[in-house]
Amino acid sequence: MPLDSTDIRLLAALQRNAQMTAQELGDALNLSPSQAGRRKQRLETEGYITHYAARLDPNRVGLAVQAFIQVQLGTHGAENARSFATLIQARSEIVSAWTMTGEADYLLRCWTSDLAGLNSxxxxxxxxxxxxxxxxxxxxxxxxxxDAPLPL
Structure with missing residues (x-):
């Protein structure tokens, strides 16, 4: 089912504050709380909303170094790609990763407590x-x- 303007406004509101209640969503969208709740549930079911998360302050949890690591493979192939993807998934320091065009094959975003951790x-x-x-x-x-909300 395609998104209408109310769905887009609901998604934008949840990107700003995922803890909004059905009452708050209804007030923001000029809907009843039950209508807002049903729309939210439909968007979750249809996969527009994939999960909810808390955004933490890295410094407060002991993460002082953020870095990007560009990785170039020497040999390409399905097995190497799978093996490297498995490595990336296993490391909590790597918070996001992308395959890239250009010189680097991968771009990794990492958080560590200090430079020694990044070096390791x-x-x-x-x-x-x-x-x-x-x-x-x-x-x-x-x-x-x-990290900003998606532009809707």
Whole structure:
């Protein structure tokens, strides 16, 4: 079922605050709480809303270093890709990962408690994978914009 303008407004509101009650959603959308709740449930069922999460302050939980790691494989193939994807999924320090066009095959976003942790992740984990040929890392000095809601 295609999204209408009310669905889009509901999704935008939930991206700003996923803890909104049906009453709050109804007030924001000019719907009854039951109508807002049913729309929300339909959007969850249809896969528009995939999950809810709390956004944590990295510094408060002991994560002081954010970095991006570009990874270039020396050899390509389905088995190497599966093996590297398994490695990425197993490491909690790697919070997101993308396959890329261009020189790097993968871009990894990582959080560690300190530079020693980042060094270990790069040398003992990523570079230790047999298919990895080259790694280039960038340490984030300051994040100017936090992960924003999707533009609806």
């Amino acid at each position: 992740l790069i040398h003992d984990v990523v570079l230790a994978h047999p298919a990895v040929a080259r790694v280039q890392s960038q340490i984030v000095m300051e994040q100017l914009k936090v």
